[in-house]
Amino acid sequence: MKESSPVPDGVCRSEVECREQARSNLPEIAERIIDHCENSPCYTHIDSEPIPSEGFVADIIDMFRELLFPGYFTREKLDPVNLRYSLGQTVSKLFDLLADLITHNIRHDCLRYHQSCSGCESRGHSIALEVMNAIPDIRQVLASDVRAAFEGDPAAKSHDEVIFSYPGIYAISVHRVAHRLYELEVPMLPRIMSEHAHSITGIDIHPGATIGGRFVIDHGTGVVIGETTEIGNNVRIYQGVTLGALSLPKDAGELLRGKKRHPTIEDDVIIYSGATVLGGDTLIGARSVVGGSVWLTESIPPDTTVMMEMPRLIIKDARRKAGS
Amino acid sequence: MKESSPVPDGVCRSEVECREQARSNLPEIAERIIDHCENSPCYTHIDSEPIPSEGFVADIIDMFRELLFPGYFTREKLDPVNLRYSLGQTVSKLFDLLADLITHNIRHDCLRYHQSCSGCESRGHSIALEVMNAIPDIRQVLASDVRAAFEGDPAAKSHDEVIFSYPGIYAISVHRVAHRLYELEVPMLPRIMSEHAHSITGIDIHPGATIGGRFVIDHGTGVVIGETTEIGNNVRIYQGVTLGALSLPKDAGELLRGKKRHPTIEDDVIIYSGATVLGGDTLIGARSVVGGSVWLTESIPPDTTVMMEMPRLIIKDARRKAGS
């Protein structure tokens, strides 16, 4: 097999000749991309159902948002007459796309892991219908999220501003749909959706997490909520909060799959920015407040405030070296 | 009202029949999306002025960046002749879009909150013109930001690299425009713009914040700068810095709206990564340095260095459990 061989400078006599000379190496490179890994484990997704691209998932999410907040994310002005028409169209279009997408994802895993694949398509329709059916209820929970965000934030000018621009609302909207797909055991799609929301908002909610109503994430960048987290009603968290797992032995992936590894947060809890709560047995009791940057690996009872004893500050003349 | 009813497996005899059977539920679902919330408060944006989508706002931001750094974000090569032509076109196009967008946003709030809406359109033109008029000055301030970023960063290879690729420059460019719109009391649009920048950069600057020249945000992910923050000249902050509000009672939204809730940072201050400065009465004096991870809720005088007394580190053999 040819070694890496850039065109030696000066050998080609014109730009055109140089380019052609360089291009002559391409077929061999393409072969090596395919063959190089034949005796070692690389990843090539061959003879598999294609999984729709991230851009496609973004379209699906946009349609869900159109239905969850009708009239907010459409270009045309909706009135009581065209509302039904516009919504009906989106419902129909989203169902078709979603049914196909779910079918693809199910069939992908069937083909990949050599399981039986009969009925993939009708499972796709059936699950898509379940999810569409859930939209009216998700709409009501999201409305409670919007009200809670508005009530607690002095910078919010209107409910509309919250819906149009708050990343926390975006993230929880996507989560409430992705969580339904996760419950219905659709492979991959829920996680691709949640990672899209993560990319847009910096908020990383695993689709497995269970989250009650009136949930508020303020600012949100850096928030991580793990797969087996359970969150009650009326909980408010700030940027940089981690609800995560305790440290794992190196081979923990296999051992802990499916186990409860992330904390439980009861109703009416507030967790301030940068706080970390870890472990599947850790429970934050109702109405408790976890202060900024607190690191918790044990449960606290209801009605508790936990704050970090502030490290002593060292204060000196600024013209010396900062050391940080 | 019909309950959630997925197609029972096996009842339909072909894929086509299954799909049709599932689809037959869609009109009822569309009705429920509309009606389900009629007796409880959901959010439907009906009979309201449509607010342009996030994608549309992204286009507006791109045009502003073309004018703020002419020639950097255009595909064609600009020379002294076509510069005037290209710029003139962008000025004209941006004005039209911006005037429409501002008019929409103003009219939206008029219709929504039953205020008088006469003159919305001419207010739209007038404000758009004010903002366009501000571009030359914003250009100069941004140039000072670029120089400060370059001078303080050993990884910066050229001023061009800073303009092309630094997320801090993106965020402060959008902020300086959004802040002008905020001052002119345009509803929603400034916040939608700042959230777009937040999504792109992980830097969350409320359009209300007042920020001086030579402002540098390095790396920037997780930075939060609240609505009533005031920042002087030549200030440098790092990733994960919060300039925020003190904790609020649950119903604080209404009480504190419009009050000074976020800190004041004087000239020549440096705030290292992960530091948190909270409260409307908190003032960081000129030339002070706030060390990494410091948590401050009180003022410090000029020329002060504040560092955290490092928590004692516990050092042991790594083959035991990490506990973190």
Add this chain to the structure above:
Amino acid sequence: MKESSPVPDGVCRSEVECREQARSNLPEIAERIIDHCENSPCYTHIDSEPIPSEGFVADIIDMFRELLFPGYFTREKLDPVNLRYSLGQTVSKLFDLLADLITHNIRHDCLRYHQSCSGCESRGHSIALEVMNAIPDIRQVLASDVRAAFEGDPAAKSHDEVIFSYPGIYAISVHRVAHRLYELEVPMLPRIMSEHAHSITGIDIHPGATIGGRFVIDHGTGVVIGETTEIGNNVRIYQGVTLGALSLPKDAGELLRGKKRHPTIEDDVIIYSGATVLGGDTLIGARSVVGGSVWLTESIPPDTTVMMEMPRLIIKDARRKAGS
């Protein structure tokens, strides 16, 4: 020069007249955008090679990902026959775009800094070919990253899910290509690519960083890895980890350019969320574990666990003020 002059309300008698009146100011604004900075240093990118837009770079990255994980990010289903055809096409298309892009970037710096520019184009071809040639090896290293991510994460359902949706895999894929371009001394492009990945994932890896195989970034938002960082094999880091430089005097940019300023991480190290490791002389010995939120500016020997002594928690009744 005319002052900022919004249309006075009431002077225009119709919307059309108002708009025209406002528009009449635009040519003068365009002139001021160009001229305002003539006597002070603004940034206009004139008579320079245009640098392709961020969107264009996104396309290049998508093509690299198609080649690094064939079949994963294509819409059509690949089988052993069309795999060669599809891949060959992408190789050829990517080479052409990449060669042009590299040539543009090299020529940009030549024109900008008045260096000799002969052979820019053949250097562009030669470097593009080197990078294409590196893809098979990058593919193997990335496969080791995917396996390490899967093995250590109980939430991962399959290797495919990791490839399709993990932001850490996205970031390290882009980094491994951008690092090759950085080594070949292509200006700007590597940094624009890494900032694109930063924007998508919240993970900020400077293209200069050297990173071994089986590298895992979990969640990742807020991670910063500086230009002269060196990371061994089988290292795992979590969200919010900074591998950075010590604080700098204000004019450090020029003095420290090119010097080793960021830490060295040896094989098999784990660094938990929010930890900060700073300084070019700081070395984390093999198999060590750095606990969450630890702040390190000194080296630690191999097989060491470093944890923060937890600040004492203050626990009280939650109905008092939270103070955070």
